[in-house]
Amino acid sequence: MDFLQLLFTDYTVRTVALGAAVLGMASGSLGTFAMLRRQSLLGDAMSHAALPGVILAFMLTGSKSPLVLVIGAAIAGVIGTLFMLAITRYTKIKEDSALGIVLSVFFGFGLVLLTFLQRNPDARQAGLNTFLFGQAATMLVRDIVTMVVLGGIALVILILYWKEFKLLSFDRDFGASLGYPMTYLDILLTSLLVIAIVIGLQAVGVVLMSAMIVAPAAAARQWTNRLGLMTGMSAVFGAIAGVSGSLISSLQSGFSTGPVVVLVISGIVIFSLLFAGNRGIIWSWIRQQRRRRILRLETVLSNMFKLAEQHEDLTHPHSRLVLRAMDHGRGGVEASLKALEEQGWVKRIEGDQWSLTPAGIEEARQFARQS
Amino acid sequence: MSVAFEIQLIAVITAVACAIPGTFLVLRRMSMMSDAISHTVLLGIVLGFFVIGDLESPFLIFSAALMGLLTVFLTEAIYGTRLVKEDAAIxxxxxxxxxxAVILISRFAGNVHLDTDAVLLGELALAPLDRLNFLGLDLPRGLVIMGTILLVNVVLTGVFYKELKLATFDRALAAALGFAPAALHYGLMAVVSITAVGAFDAVGSILVVALMIAPPAAALLLTNRLDRMLVLAGLIAAISAVLGYWFARVLDANIAGSMATMTGIVFITIMLLAPEKGILSLIRRKQKQRWDFAQAMLTIHLLNHEGTEAAENENRVDHLWEHLRWQPNFAEEVVRYAERKGVVRRRQGRLFLTDNGRDLAKQAMTH
Incomplete structure (x- = not known):
């Protein structure tokens, strides 16, 4: 409850939470498109590739102004993406390897630059380290203003070009045949993704930023088939993770923001995978069990009917053991009989002898006609 | 052994040890699994450390490898529900x-030698300080560990070469012949995990990915044979490692990062210059195709009108643009190309086919 109280009273906490919310919304909603276009891991590559950009921007300008660093990150992210596209287009190397190469080589180069900087005593470079794991608590108001403005712009463009982006994601060729400039839209959407990633770097860190792209979208996907709703939910999930993660890490020492945010969003993913409406694992398991039970009841009932048909009197009782043998010795016959008894379709004569009731005969006939 | 030599030796051995399982990851299109595993082995190390309480224990390698396998298993389980795509599952x-892992370290293990920066960066420069006595020799610990892992990787690849090859290129056939591709798959993942743990100390988690993926990918551009690819990947990895060491030394920067940078630079170089699959040779081939095609068009045109009355008019250099819709200077260049190849001869502005040219035209028309 302390958290909530602080959220409304403490200015810094409120500012950080606002920034994290915008960040979560931007990465969540753009992540939806990334996931649908099977670019989930592109975010991973982009965020790692951004590291040398951040550091080069600082080295060249000497400024730690968030806008400068974000621009550097974005340029490096775009170069990394282009490099990846060049690898997959001009050589036979597949996308996964191209991603791995760009991700690790750019990151490695970023580390070279970072350690190179660190060995030159310069007080101002302290703080670039937070780009690895993110530290929301170190964010200044100007950082958050940059985040909110850029994230807001990305969201507005997303809404303005909603229809075009939807077309791009689901039926690119159709869009091209309608005369939309699909290549430019692709570049625009990818640029928005880059923006969503780079504004999150300081809060969440390059290492884990990819989870903010993939996870909210994966969670939202479980709840709905509609793109609008999915994007909205993904944005909300992203915002929840961003806000709770940044709050927890700001208030508890020893927590980097990135890992906390990732754990919160992973929790949301697990919950969604298990419990989401139609697709959830739990519900489909229950449905499957119910179908199995019904199938077993029907088998027992029709077996009893087959036996009864061999007698004048259709209510002639038969032993459970016979039914069990007809069911290839599979268990559960007793339980099925009891369930059928509750329905009033069979009754126990004595011991293990069971017979059909008139209602049960009617049911079995109907079932035989259907199948 | 001097310190510089020891560091380079560890770097080379680590790089080669990574390149071997990396080759199979690249071919099986599972490169990003190395990214996932190299991160999660950290959790295995942390949990193992909590149980054993000793960071030097070899048991940690097994707990880390188990975590690597768990990662693969979880990814496949989530993907198996068909609720998300494979890349999203990773x-x-x-x-x-x-x-x-990061939270556990920062909360409960802050004072042991397990800080998150070291995990990401690795500190190869310090590797020679941590020594142990091995078979009576005083060697750096990293050297012994990575040497053992390299040996294991080489031996396993040698022993299971046929099986790995088959399961990599034709999984269905491997299954049909009873080679248990699933067991091989998890075996390979275990090797990747163990290699990642070993390399982790030296080069950090993200750069393991560079060493595992970039050299094999570069090797793939140089050959189509698995055995050569393995050797080339090892060579490229070793060269990158040594280059990386010297680059880092010049800049006084992180060695692992600079090794990763070098794998990238070597990769780009090979991507541009590779004899058959390189981008430059691709461009050259396209160019040649363009000229050859134009030349074939020219010979067909000449053959068509050869010996007819119209030949006087049609087979003049300055008329080609009318008939073949070529720009005059392009036409001139094509004619020169064809002359160099001995396909046509020019006499007073008129073009004549040589015997070679006639053959070429006929061949081009029948194909």
Whole structure:
């Protein structure tokens, strides 16, 4: 409850939470498109590739102004993406390897630059380290203003070009045949993704930023088939993770923001995978069990009917053991009989002898006609 | 052994040890699994450390390898529900496990030698300081560990070469012949995990990915044979490692990062210059195709009108643009190209086919 109280009273906490919310919304909603276009891991590559950009921007300008660093990150992210596209287009190397190469080589180069900087005593470079794991608590108001403005712009463009982006994601060729400039839209959407990633770097860190792209979208996907709703939910999930993660890490020492945010969003993913409406694992398991039970009841009932048909009197009782043998010795016959008894379709004569009731005969006939 | 030599030796051995399983990852299109595993082995190390209480214990390698296998298993289980795509499954599982590890370290293990920066960066420069006595020799610990892992990787690849090759290129056939591709798959993942743990100390988690993926990918551009690819990947990895060491020394920067940078630079160089699959040779081939095609068009045109009355008019250089819709200077260049190849001869502005040219035209028309 302390958290909530602080959220409304403490200015810094409120500012950080606002920034994290915008960040979560931007990465969540753009992540939806990334996931649908099977670019989930592109975010991973982009965020790692951004590291040398951040550091080069600082080295060249000497400024730690968030806008400068974000621009550097974005340029490096775009170069990394282009490099990846060049690898997959001009050589036979597949996308996964191209991603791995760009991700690790750019990151490695970023580390070279970072350690190179660190060995030159310069007080101002302290703080670039937070780009690895993110530290929301170190964010200044100007950082958050940059985040909110850029994230807001990305969201507005997303809404303005909603229809075009939807077309791009689901039926690119159709869009091209309608005369939309699909290549430019692709570049625009990818640029928005880059923006969503780079504004999150300081809060969440390059290492884990990819989870903010993939996870909210994966969670939202479980709840709905509609793109609008999915994007909205993904944005909300992203915002929840961003806000709770940044709050927890700001208030508890020893927590980097990135890992906390990732754990919160992973929790949301697990919950969604298990419990989401139609697709959830739990519900489909229950449905499957119910179908199995019904199938077993029907088998027992029709077996009893087959036996009864061999007698004048259709209510002639038969032993459970016979039914069990007809069911290839599979268990559960007793339980099925009891369930059928509750329905009033069979009754126990004595011991293990069971017979059909008139209602049960009617049911079995109907079932035989259907199948 | 001098310190510089020891560091380079560890770097080379680590790079080669990574390149071997990396070759199979690249071919099986599972490169990003190395990214996932190299992150999550950290959780295995942390949990193992909590149980054993000793960072030097070899048991940690097994707990880390188990965590690597768990990562693969979880990813496949989530993907298996068909609720998310495979790439998204990877992107969900490893950040979560890695986050748990980072939080556990910062909360409960802050004072032991397990800080998150070292995990990401690795500090190869310090490797020679940590020594142990091995078979009576005083060697750096990293050298012994990575040497053992390299040996194991080489031996395993040698022993299971046929099986790995088959399961990599034709999984269905491998299954039909009873080679248990699933067992091989998890075996390979175990090797990747163990290699990642060993390399982790030296080069950090993200750069393991560079060493595992970039050299094999570069090797793939140089050959189509698995055995040569393995050797080339090892060579490229070793060269990158040594270059990386010297680059880092010049800049006084992180060695692992600079090794990763070098794998990238070597990769780009090979991507541009590779004899058959390189981009430059691709461009050259396209160019040649363009000229050859134009030349074939020219010979067909000449053959068509050869010996007819119209030949006087048609087979003049300055008329080609009318008939073949070529720009005059392009036409001139094509004619020169064809002359160099001995396909046509020019006499007073008129073009004549040589015997070679006639053959070429006929061949081009029948194909």
């Amino acid at each position: 992107g969900i599982v490893f950040p979560a496990l890695f986050s748990i």
